[in-house]
Amino acid sequence: MNISFTQHTLGNGLDVLMHEDHACPIVAVNLWYHVGSKNEQPGHTGFAHLFEHLMFEGSQHHDRGYFQPLQGAGATLNASTNADRTNYWEVVPAGALELALWMESDRMGYLLPALTDAKFSNQRDVVLNERRQNYENRPYGLAPMALLAFLFPADHPYHWTTIGEIADLEAVKLDEVHAFFRRYYHPANASIALAGDIDADHALALVDQYFGEIDAGERVDPVRVPATLPRDLRIQFEDRVELPRLYLAWLTPAMFAEGDADLDLATDLLANGKASRLYRRLVFDERIATDVSASQNSREMAGYAQLTATAAPGHTLAEIERAIFEEIARLAADGPTDEEIERGRVQAEAQFMFRLQTVGGFGGKSDQLNAYNVFLKEPAYFDRDLERYQVVTGSSLRQVVNGYLDPGRRVTLSIVPQGRTALAAPDSETVVVS
Amino acid sequence: MSAAPTTRTIKVDRSQLPVPGPTRPFPFPHIEKTTLPNGLRVWTVHHAQVPLVSFTLLVRCGAASDPAGKEGLAAVTADMLDEGSGDRSAIEIHEALARLGAQFDTDIGSDATVASVTVLSRFAQRALQALSDIVARPALRESDFARVRQLRLHRLTQLRDMPGAVADRAFLKLLYGSHPYGHSPIGNEAALAAMDVDDVRAFHTRSIRPSVATLIAVGDCAHDAIVGLASEAFGDWTGAADGGAGGDAALPRAAAINVVPRARAPQSELRIGHVAVARDTPDYHALVVANTILGGQFVSRINLNLREDKGLTYGARTAFEFRRLPGPFVLQVSVQTSGTARAVEEAIGEIAGIRGSRPVTADELALGIAALTRGYARSFETGEQIGRAAIQLALYDLPDDYFEQFVPRVERVTSDEVSRVMERHLDPPRLVTLIVGDLDVIGQDLNGLGHGAPVVLSPDAF
Numbered sequence: 001m002n003i004s005f006t007q008h009t010l011g012n013g014l015d016v017l018m019h020e021d022h023a024c025p026i027v028a029v030n031l032w033y034h035v036g037s038k039n040e041q042p043g044h045t046g047f048a049h050l051f052e053h054l055m056f057e058g059s060q061h062h063d064r065g066y067f068q069p070l071q072g073a074g075a076t077l078n079a080s081t082n083a084d085r086t087n088y089w090e091v092v093p094a095g096a097l098e099l100a101l102w103m104e105s106d107r108m109g110y111l112l113p114a115l116t117d118a119k120f121s122n123q124r125d126v127v128l129n130e131r132r133q134n135y136e137n138r139p140y141g142l143a144p145m146a147l148l149a150f151l152f153p154a155d156h157p158y159h160w161t162t163i164g165e166i167a168d169l170e171a172v173k174l175d176e177v178h179a180f181f182r183r184y185y186h187p188a189n190a191s192i193a194l195a196g197d198i199d200a201d202h203a204l205a206l207v208d209q210y211f212g213e214i215d216a217g218e219r220v221d222p223v224r225v226p227a228t229l230p231r232d233l234r235i236q237f238e239d240r241v242e243l244p245r246l247y248l249a250w251l252t253p254a255m256f257a258e259g260d261a262d263l264d265l266a267t268d269l270l271a272n273g274k275a276s277r278l279y280r281r282l283v284f285d286e287r288i289a290t291d292v293s294a295s296q297n298s299r300e301m302a303g304y305a306q307l308t309a310t311a312a313p314g315h316t317l318a319e320i321e322r323a324i325f326e327e328i329a330r331l332a333a334d335g336p337t338d339e340e341i342e343r344g345r346v347q348a349e350a351q352f353m354f355r356l357q358t359v360g361g362f363g364g365k366s367d368q369l370n371a372y373n374v375f376l377k378e379p380a381y382f383d384r385d386l387e388r389y390q391v392v393t394g395s396s397l398r399q400v401v402n403g404y405l406d407p408g409r410r411v412t413l414s415i416v417p418q419g420r421t422a423l424a425a426p427d428s429e430t431v432v433v434s
Numbered sequence: 435m436s437a438a439p440t441t442r443t444i445k446v447d448r449s450q451l452p453v454p455g456p457t458r459p460f461p462f463p464h465i466e467k468t469t470l471p472n473g474l475r476v477w478t479v480h481h482a483q484v485p486l487v488s489f490t491l492l493v494r495c496g497a498a499s500d501p502a503g504k505e506g507l508a509a510v511t512a513d514m515l516d517e518g519s520g521d522r523s524a525i526e527i528h529e530a531l532a533r534l535g536a537q538f539d540t541d542i543g544s545d546a547t548v549a550s551v552t553v554l555s556r557f558a559q560r561a562l563q564a565l566s567d568i569v570a571r572p573a574l575r576e577s578d579f580a581r582v583r584q585l586r587l588h589r590l591t592q593l594r595d596m597p598g599a600v601a602d603r604a605f606l607k608l609l610y611g612s613h614p615y616g617h618s619p620i621g622n623e624a625a626l627a628a629m630d631v632d633d634v635r636a637f638h639t640r641s642i643r644p645s646v647a648t649l650i651a652v653g654d655c656a657h658d659a660i661v662g663l664a665s666e667a668f669g670d671w672t673g674a675a676d677g678g679a680g681g682d683a684a685l686p687r688a689a690a691i692n693v694v695p696r697a698r699a700p701q702s703e704l705r706i707g708h709v710a711v712a713r714d715t716p717d718y719h720a721l722v723v724a725n726t727i728l729g730g731q732f733v734s735r736i737n738l739n740l741r742e743d744k745g746l747t748y749g750a751r752t753a754f755e756f757r758r759l760p761g762p763f764v765l766q767v768s769v770q771t772s773g774t775a776r777a778v779e780e781a782i783g784e785i786a787g788i789r790g791s792r793p794v795t796a797d798e799l800a801l802g803i804a805a806l807t808r809g810y811a812r813s814f815e816t817g818e819q820i821g822r823a824a825i826q827l828a829l830y831d832l833p834d835d836y837f838e839q840f841v842p843r844v845e846r847v848t849s850d851e852v853s854r855v856m857e858r859h860l861d862p863p864r865l866v867t868l869i870v871g872d873l874d875v876i877g878q879d880l881n882g883l884g885h886g887a888p889v890v891l892s893p894d895a896f
Binding site (some may be wrong): 022062069073091098099102122124133136140170275283284343349 | 458553589743745804815858
């Protein structure tokens, strides 16, 4: 099983990946820039994401909204920024491929002449409202800020969230926008994937026609900063919530690194879905929690595993914490059952097949090709990626649980209702998060 | 691997945007249909892009069928379906699904309950068996009911802190009162407390029945084979559902501006709208076009005004929620607290404008129609998408050629037609505004809007 593709690199360094799929008369255009919030500096956070907004406000040869011509052509489009990368995509009717390439290339090559103070301050207001809506005005919404701030030291590029600090966003100046664009938004720091109803030769000629004229730009050096947790960092804050919630987080291997897939399966069998060990114990049998979930969040230079549980009324986070660590210790000592390993393998196979259903959008085939190309320089990695999950054994899984889900090195965050700090996990220091 | 950076001196002509070329015609999914002796309709679509099969079981009965005083019963019943079957527990059912790598989901709306499962094709038979165990033969045990109800009560507690959920529930109550659409599927604390497992068993017996159900299979599978598997899995499921939701309750008349206070909220959560129109309206296509222009896409009037011009929000949208009975028209947006009154004024202004002083322009109409039609094929890419599309046909009794006719019908919509349906189905004096926000900060501004003093609602009132 794989995603067939052809690969080219333009003279200016832009990687081009093409996958033909003629089932539906549509084409996905997917463009990654290898820049995210990890490329920001303390005091200047939130910038990569704010910049993503500015990419929709017009460029030199189309100095109007980015959406209108594409929606008029029947496209759907969006973009996203995370710690490691920013992606932009359009899914267009096959006949509108050239329009999408014109638009994407114009904002790669000619954004700055069209960027005004008015656009900039409007989009900063929009982003501040995005922050209010998705973090500040949402129960438990500030948890990511607290977890990242304690998992990673103040000078580590994963210390802050992609949405950024309010004060930093308010302080951004237009000249920083220009410098940021010149440093990161150019062919040598980008990869474009086309998937769908295309003729690869014709599509490559179009990509070369529209992107080939853009200056290469300087290669961007990878960011590499190590992180370690010294001990169990126990923190808490009050929020406008009804039920207390416990968050546990550990530093884990980076994306695609040794142990990453094992931890994916380990967190799944611990707390993903009704067949998981912690759901059965906390929610089904003992009924001390209303929900429990876990995930391995792997990033380019480090990962973190996160386990979250909400206490049922009348129960404390201390009880929940105790039960969770008993289950982790049991898994570390005895390993998974054969049945759990077999389920993990089948679920991985199905999940990978689900990803092959669409040519574009977030997570479709074009996005997948770019992920492998940008992070590994190996766009053909699909079947080896699946293989990582097929070779997990009881003993390799046990090993990562022992090695990484260490009770002595973690972040333990309690979010409790206003005035109910007694519900927090014991010995937690009160912190201020905004 | 990459060559030395070079830049071409001849640049591409960027004086005009390329005009999109024609796209080859797209064959819409062909649905094969069989009705089993027990009344279950079995529909299949052959879709063999990837070795997956999606099963969707639609039951034409949802939260609107909740008896008065038992709001939330249909949703609890849906929730209980996967809590065990025969002598197997909920955990065992989910372990069986996990062994198939299945993606399983249940969903409930006003008019329907849907259970769906997607698996690798080689597990089709086992998935269908699991789906029938879940939907047709749930155990509905008392101890599981007690736990499920408790979890839903906890969920209701948590929803009280989510401004969007508070707004949705309060808005439905304001618009519909005791009408079957007046509550969200989760119901309320008092009704949940008043239920017992016999209510769930009775609801399952009278509502979750093959006579109102359609099984839709999309994937690498043959119709006859699926019909055979479905006969085995669902053959002993029998009985007819009794009646649907009655829609004869009188609608209340709410105040123009209503506020659920949320002290120190950094944003106000807004809902503006009124009861509008049912799915079977002959104005459907014109309303879809009109809504696209008003608030249905990024470049809509509402979003360009509130987000791209004023920066008051991350995004604003409108929708006609088409259902079997008249559903609501609703404008939905979260705005920064200081801009609340202004956002209300602008939003109401846009609604009044499109039906009166600022009718849609030819350019807006062309853009709206193009946005809806040119990318239409994209909605039929995955098995799950095709399954969801087929649900629409089954739920609203739409004709077999509905998809083929959609594009030509939308292309025939004129600006006169848009004006006519906007005037017919939007009524500014009837608009109800509901705000979840910081009353101390926004109260005075709202007073100044000229819609009367805001009515303050208790968060416990719905």
